[in-house]
Amino acid sequence: xxxxxxxxxxxGGEYHLPVPxxxxxxxxxxxxxxxxxxxxxxxxxxxxxLNPTGRTPGRSLEVLKDISFxxxxxxHFGIVGRNGSGKSTLLKxxxxxxxxxxxxxxxxxxxAPFLELGVGFNAELPAAxxxxxxxxxxxxxxxxxKQRVDEIIDFAGLNDYTDLLIKNYSSxxxxxxxxAVMTHVDAxxxxxxxxxxxxxxxxxxxxxxxxxxxxxxxxxxxxxxHAMDTVAQHCERAMLIDDGRIDTMGDPDDVAxxxxxxxxxxxxxxxxxxLPEIAGRMVDAVTDPAVAINAVTLRGHHEEKPAIPPGESxxxxxxxxxxxxxxDAGFHFQIANGNGQMVFASPKAVLGDEGAVRAGEVLAxxxxxxxxxxxxxxxxxxxxxxxxxxxxGPTRSVRFEVxxxxxxxxxxxxxxxxxxxxxxxxxx
Amino acid sequence: xxxxxxxxxxxxxxxxxxxGGGARRTLDLLWLTSVTDFRVxxxxxxxxxxxxxxxxxxxxxIIYVVVNQVLQFSGSVPNYAAMLVLNLVIFQYFxxxxxxxxxxxxxxxxxxxxxxxxxxVIPLAVSxxxxxxxxFNLLGIFLLFxxxxxxxxxxxxxxxxxxxxxxxxSTGLVLMLSVLNVRSQDVGQAWTxxxxxxxxxxxxxxxxxxxxxxxxxxxxxxxxxxxxxxxQARIWVVDSSAPTTVEIAGWFFGFVVPMLVVIAxxxxxxQLFEREAPxxxxxx
Numbered sequence: 001x002x003x004x005x006x007x008x009x010x011x012g013g014e015y016h017l018p019v020p021x022x023x024x025x026x027x028x029x030x031x032x033x034x035x036x037x038x039x040x041x042x043x044x045x046x047x048x049x050l051n052p053t054g055r056t057p058g059r060s061l062e063v064l065k066d067i068s069f070x071x072x073x074x075x076h077f078g079i080v081g082r083n084g085s086g087k088s089t090l091l092k093x094x095x096x097x098x099x100x101x102x103x104x105x106x107x108x109x110x111x112a113p114f115l116e117l118g119v120g121f122n123a124e125l126p127a128a129x130x131x132x133x134x135x136x137x138x139x140x141x142x143x144x145x146k147q148r149v150d151e152i153i154d155f156a157g158l159n160d161y162t163d164l165l166i167k168n169y170s171s172x173x174x175x176x177x178x179x180a181v182m183t184h185v186d187a188x189x190x191x192x193x194x195x196x197x198x199x200x201x202x203x204x205x206x207x208x209x210x211x212x213x214x215x216x217x218x219x220x221x222x223x224x225x226h227a228m229d230t231v232a233q234h235c236e237r238a239m240l241i242d243d244g245r246i247d248t249m250g251d252p253d254d255v256a257x258x259x260x261x262x263x264x265x266x267x268x269x270x271x272x273x274x275l276p277e278i279a280g281r282m283v284d285a286v287t288d289p290a291v292a293i294n295a296v297t298l299r300g301h302h303e304e305k306p307a308i309p310p311g312e313s314x315x316x317x318x319x320x321x322x323x324x325x326x327x328d329a330g331f332h333f334q335i336a337n338g339n340g341q342m343v344f345a346s347p348k349a350v351l352g353d354e355g356a357v358r359a360g361e362v363l364a365x366x367x368x369x370x371x372x373x374x375x376x377x378x379x380x381x382x383x384x385x386x387x388x389x390x391x392x393g394p395t396r397s398v399r400f401e402v403x404x405x406x407x408x409x410x411x412x413x414x415x416x417x418x419x420x421x422x423x424x425x426x427x428x
Numbered sequence: 429x430x431x432x433x434x435x436x437x438x439x440x441x442x443x444x445x446x447x448g449g450g451a452r453r454t455l456d457l458l459w460l461t462s463v464t465d466f467r468v469x470x471x472x473x474x475x476x477x478x479x480x481x482x483x484x485x486x487x488x489x490i491i492y493v494v495v496n497q498v499l500q501f502s503g504s505v506p507n508y509a510a511m512l513v514l515n516l517v518i519f520q521y522f523x524x525x526x527x528x529x530x531x532x533x534x535x536x537x538x539x540x541x542x543x544x545x546x547x548x549v550i551p552l553a554v555s556x557x558x559x560x561x562x563x564f565n566l567l568g569i570f571l572l573f574x575x576x577x578x579x580x581x582x583x584x585x586x587x588x589x590x591x592x593x594x595x596x597x598s599t600g601l602v603l604m605l606s607v608l609n610v611r612s613q614d615v616g617q618a619w620t621x622x623x624x625x626x627x628x629x630x631x632x633x634x635x636x637x638x639x640x641x642x643x644x645x646x647x648x649x650x651x652x653x654x655x656x657x658x659x660q661a662r663i664w665v666v667d668s669s670a671p672t673t674v675e676i677a678g679w680f681f682g683f684v685v686p687m688l689v690v691i692a693x694x695x696x697x698x699q700l701f702e703r704e705a706p707x708x709x710x711x712x
Contacts, residue, residue, distance in 0.1 A: 026438055034710060092709075096544045099443030099706040106438035115542040124468040133460060137543060139449075142456050 022108065024189055024220040025071040025094070030103030032064040032086075032093055063089045065244040066103075071237075073108065073188075074218035076211065078231030078238035078252060080259055086244040091115065091193050091224045109188025109220075112138045116193070118178035123167035127153055130166055131181055138185040148184050156180035175203065183210050189220045208233070228256045229336075232379060291320040291329075291363075291384050310404035310412070314369045318382050321362050328355040330385040331365050335378055343373065343410055348385065374412040375404045446548040446705040454546040461549060462556035480561065484568030488513045492572060505635055510578050510666045515632040515658050517565045518590075522598055522654065523623055525558035529602035530609045530616040533708060540709050547705045551606040555599045562591070573665070583664040590661045597653045597690040600697030607704040610711050630654045635662070637671050647677045653686040653693075 036059050063086045071077040081087040092098045094105060095113035120137045121130045128149045135145035135152075153162060156176040166174065182190075211234050214221060223235060231238045231252050238255040240247040240262065248258040297317045308314055314335075322329070330348035337343050346367065351357055365382070378400055447454050470476050496509040505511065532554045539545045566587070573579050608615040630652055631638075636659050641649070649655050656673040663670050673682035 023438060092541075093443070094441070096441060096444045096448055097541055097709050105441040107441055108438045111441075111544065113542070113544055116538065119538045119542045122464055122468060124471050125464065129464070133464060136456055136460055137539070137545065139453070141452075142460065 021072040021074060023070045024073040024075070024108050025069075025077075025222065026104075026106040027070065027094070028068045028104050030064055030067040030090070030093065030105065031062070031101050032089060032098060033101055034061045034063055036061055063244050064093070064100075067241075067244075067246055068103075069239060069246065069249060071220055071222060073220055074215065075237060076215065076221045076223065076235045078235035078255075079222060079224045079241060080226060080228055080231055080238060080255065081241035081247075082226065082263060085241045087224050087226075087241045088115075088193055090241065091191050091222065094222070095191050107189055110139055110186070111189040111191065112182070112185050112187030113191040114182050114193070115191070117175055117182065121166055121174070121178070124165060126165055127158060127162055127169075127177055131177070134178065134181045135185055138181065139187060140185050152180045152184050153177070155183065172203075179203070179206070179210075187219070189222070190214070191222045191224075193224045194226075228252075228259050232256060233377070291322050307401045307403045308371060310375065310402065311371060313371050314367075314373075314380075314400070316367055316380065318365045319362065320365065320382075320384075322357045322359055324386075325359050326355075326357050326386045328386075329357045330355060331363075332383050332385075333365075333367060334381050334383065335369070335373075336381070337373070337376060337378055337410065343378075344369065371402065372411050372413065373402045374409060375402050377401050444544075444547065444706045444709065446546065446702045448544060448546045450546075454549055457546060457549045458552050458556060461553040462560065465553065465557045466560050480564040481568045481571070484517065484565040485571050488516065488565075488569050489572050491516070492576065496576075505667075506669065507578060507666045510573060510576070511635065511662050512633065513569055513572070514661055514665055515630075517562070517569055518594065518658055518661060519627065519630065519632055519654070520565065521558055521562040521594070523627075524561065525555050525598045526601050526605055526619065526623065528554045528558065529605040530619060532602075532606045533610050534712060537712055540712065547708060548603075548701060551602045551701065552599070554606070555595065555602045558598075559591075559595055566591075578666065581665075581668070583668065586664045587661060590657050590664070593653070593687075593690055594657050596694050597657075600690075600693035600695070603697035603701040604693075607701055607708065610708055611704070626652070626654070631658060635659075635670065636673065637676055643677075647681040650677050650681055651685050651689060653690045656682065656686045 067090060079087045079090065089098065091113070092115065093100050094107075095111070095115060097113070097115070118130075118134065120134055122133060125133070131149050131152050132142065132145045135148065136142055140148070153159060156173075156179070158173060158177060161169070161173065166177075169177070211221070221234075223231065225231060235252055237250065238252040239249040240255050240259050242262050247262065248255050297319075318333075328350065330350055332346045332348045334345045335343050346369075349365065351363060357363065380400065470479050473479055475482065492509045492513050495512060529551055532550050533540060533547075536550050539550065540547065570580070570584065605615065605619060609619075629649065631649065636646065636649065636655055650673050659670065659673050663672060673686070676682060
């Protein structure tokens with residue numbers, strides 16, 4: 001799609017205008033309606049004679065309504081929505097499990113759907129056979145699948161259990177094996193439905209690593225989940241599906257905000273009076289925020305992707321405009337790592353002695369944090385509370401990255417490790 | 429890892445289909461799933477694959493000995509016991525393939541609902557698995573026949589012709605039954621009954637050239653492709669003096685009609701499956 005500009009002859013070379021990344025998934029006007037069969041007629045003779053087929057007219061359920069979006073190559077795209085919103089149906093239409101009634105889907109490269117880990121595993125067979133079976137189902141040729149068996153089992157860390165049948169595997173081992181297959185099938189476009197919800201913390205960490213690698217390899221990923229924090233960690237862009245329609249699409253943080261709102265509205269519509277007080281205050285926080293954020297600046301880093309070198313402290317400034325008079329407003333912030341683990345939460349800071357703020361007032365909240373974080377992606381979130389017992393209302397979060405040499409663990413602690421040749425003092 | 433090597437061009441996705449993913453992938457998966465199904469059957473046994481020949485040898489051996497020695501049933505039909513055993517093997521394949529077809533799609537539900545899978549592989553794998561056991565059964569009874577002093581004859585080598593037509597016919601039915609039973613489970617109930625009726629309506633326990641069968645009834649019975657197939661197998665394997673169905677009912681009824689039934693079943697089976705395949709996941 002890029003425009004080609006040629007220099008005058010003699011100077012040589014061709015220049016390309018910046019080309020937008022190619023589209024990997026292009027969906028337009030997608031609609032899907034399910035026919036729900038009616039209940040069967042009762043088995044009385046009279047009913048049978050009157051209605052020999054035994055079915056009453058069913059109803060139709062419009063699950064997807066005119067969905068259009070595209071995903072760029074190498075992009076990690078999140079789809080969120082409440083249960084029954086149609087997000088999984090959308091994924092199944094993309095994965096060629098259901099056929100769309102209307103609309104067009106175009107995909108570039110090979111697609112592998114992971115709607116469930118370990119589909120097609122045969123419990124009576126050992127790991128190696130299942131790796132081949134699953135690998136071929138996911139699109140590898142039998143020859144390549146056979147070549148990768150050792151690599152996959154090794155990646156899953158199941159070298160000691162190759163002789164066991166799958167039925168004797170623990171569920172955690174099965175998930176690891178299935179995930180290992182998934183990461184070795186060379187798909188260009190991956191569709192995942194709640195796949196991450198199954199594992200323990202260690203598994204989540206491994207997922208994060210794999211996703212990072214996939215990003216580097218320019219593989220496109222569509223992640224369907226109802227956990228917004230998963231999307232915030234792994235996706236550059238997200239889409240909220242509500243009642244079969246695209247509600248919001250764009251920055252994961254904006255989508256998250258809207259998603260909370262939709263969730264709470266649904267909770268209010270369903271629960272009404274019995275709704276716990278805290279949820280009510282959350283609604284206030286979202287629909288009627290205490291402050292509006294004007295700008296968030298990571299000091300000294302004005303690029304699009306804020307990156308902090310190792311050892312340099314994290315400094316940022318948030319400019320907010322107060323929207324309501326609050327007698328004692330508290331401001332604090334939290335830093336979470338790429339796995340969603342909270343690594344630091346600051347105590348509340350207040351304005352002046354009591355923290356009284358007036359509507360219209362503009363405040364600058366400054367923070368400086370020692371950088372003890374290992375390289376990786378982080379999210380910093382500002383919380384605003386109205387009163388000492390008030391939970392901090394959710395506000396916009398900002399992502400940053402700590403760069404440098406990757407080490408293990410949640411913190412980068414100061415350390416001295418050395419190896420010396422052994423003395424004999426151990427004995428005596 | 430070699431990602432991003434192919435050219436990336438947007439290609440339209442047409443949704444689920446019978447052959448989704450191309451012929452190569454369909455064949456790979458067909459072979460892999462059939463072999464896996466067959467392997468799992470004997471995976472926990474000490475004798476392993478030996479069972480697949482030993483079982484028919486012993487099972488049909490018992491029938492053979494009982495019919496031949498104890499009942500002394502042979503009467504006017506030469507090698508009656510051998511004919512019976514051969515017919516039973518052929519019918520067992522037919523029954524096993526069509527019976528498994530009924531449950532095939534629900535039993536592979538995850539493949540249909542959670543994966544991009546060429547759906548025709550599911551019924552075809554059922555048919556192929558049944559063919560593999562048919563071949564082992566034939567091996568078993570050939571062993572039995574040799575032990576019993578029948579054959580071997582060079583005409584045994586013609587039997588694959590019978591097998592090919594038999595498999596074509598059965599696969600047509602397998603395709604139909606697999607999708608029809610998803611639509612309405614009444615199909616499964618009805619089919620079980622039909623197979624039981626067919627067991628007696630097909631010349632399995634008796635030869636087709638029995639004098640007691642009126643000529644018109646004979647012609648109707650031969651329209652069932654299993655009848656001429658069994659008769660031909662009988663001629664080639666057990667009793668070369670037995671009459672062909674062409675000799676019994678003429679070219680038209682003895683050959684053309686049953687062949688048309690085979691071709692029609694196969695064509696309708698494929699078309700029905702192709703039409704229904706995209707909707708299967710929703711109907712489950």
